[in-house]
Amino acid sequence: MPMVIAIDGPAASGKGTLAKRLADHYGLPHLDTGLLYRAVALTLIDAGAALDDEAAASRAAASLIADRLADPRLRERAMGEAASRISGIPAVRAALLAWQQRFAGTPDGAVLDGRDIGTVICPDARVKLFITASAEERARRRHRELTGRGEAVSLAAILADIQARDARDASRSAAPLKAAADAVVLDTTELDADEAFAAARAVVDRARTQ
Numbered sequence: 001m002p003m004v005i006a007i008d009g010p011a012a013s014g015k016g017t018l019a020k021r022l023a024d025h026y027g028l029p030h031l032d033t034g035l036l037y038r039a040v041a042l043t044l045i046d047a048g049a050a051l052d053d054e055a056a057a058s059r060a061a062a063s064l065i066a067d068r069l070a071d072p073r074l075r076e077r078a079m080g081e082a083a084s085r086i087s088g089i090p091a092v093r094a095a096l097l098a099w100q101q102r103f104a105g106t107p108d109g110a111v112l113d114g115r116d117i118g119t120v121i122c123p124d125a126r127v128k129l130f131i132t133a134s135a136e137e138r139a140r141r142r143h144r145e146l147t148g149r150g151e152a153v154s155l156a157a158i159l160a161d162i163q164a165r166d167a168r169d170a171s172r173s174a175a176p177l178k179a180a181a182d183a184v185v186l187d188t189t190e191l192d193a194d195e196a197f198a199a200a201r202a203v204v205d206r207a208r209t210q
Ligand SMILES: Nc1ncnc2c1ncn2[C@@H]1O[C@H](COP(=O)(O)OP(=O)(O)OP(=O)(O)O)[C@@H](O)[C@H]1O
Pocket: 009, 010, 011, 012, 013, 014, 015, 016, 017, 018, 034, 080, 141, 142, 144, 145, 188, 191, 192, 193, 194, 196
């Protein structure tokens, strides 16, 4: 039976880091689904289209190609906010659904991380994790990451970004950010990356023996 691991959580909670480590450990492919939304937003920005242009956003989502996911600009701070704005458009989500489900259908399984993996994309995943941490701790982690990459930004600005993005993602009507009823919630506020990985691995290993 394929091992699909669905990982959701708010911004900068560490779900991507964890997803990558779990994928390497279990030899599964990994998809960071946030990149799909970031790539749609970047396509609009590059075309000079408005982020609330629903028709243009839907076309960009429907014609998205994998090459776009390698663009380093997708990792920039502003792109998270832009992605969040277009991600509430139902037609965008519908256009990206098949792509994600195809990826999850890889014969041995896969690890996907995002906001709606356990609730919408892979409701039958063998393992569902919802990774969270306090907003202040998440902001500290993201601040360290961005300043380490040379982006000049204050901790307060990052905290405000994260809070606004989470509020928008959780309150939209199309596939909002939330833990699936059968997800294991892992609060990593007091855990370093190795401790979070060990806790997540214990959940996966338990599921593999059932
Ligand atoms: N448990 C942890 N303790 C300390 N730092 C961590 C931990 N987990 C991840 N990090 C660091 O926190 C930052 C955010 O992690 P990551 O990018 O994995 O979050 P994310 O949830 O995927 O973010 P986003 O939703 O914005 O894509 C990274 O710099 C990562 O190295």
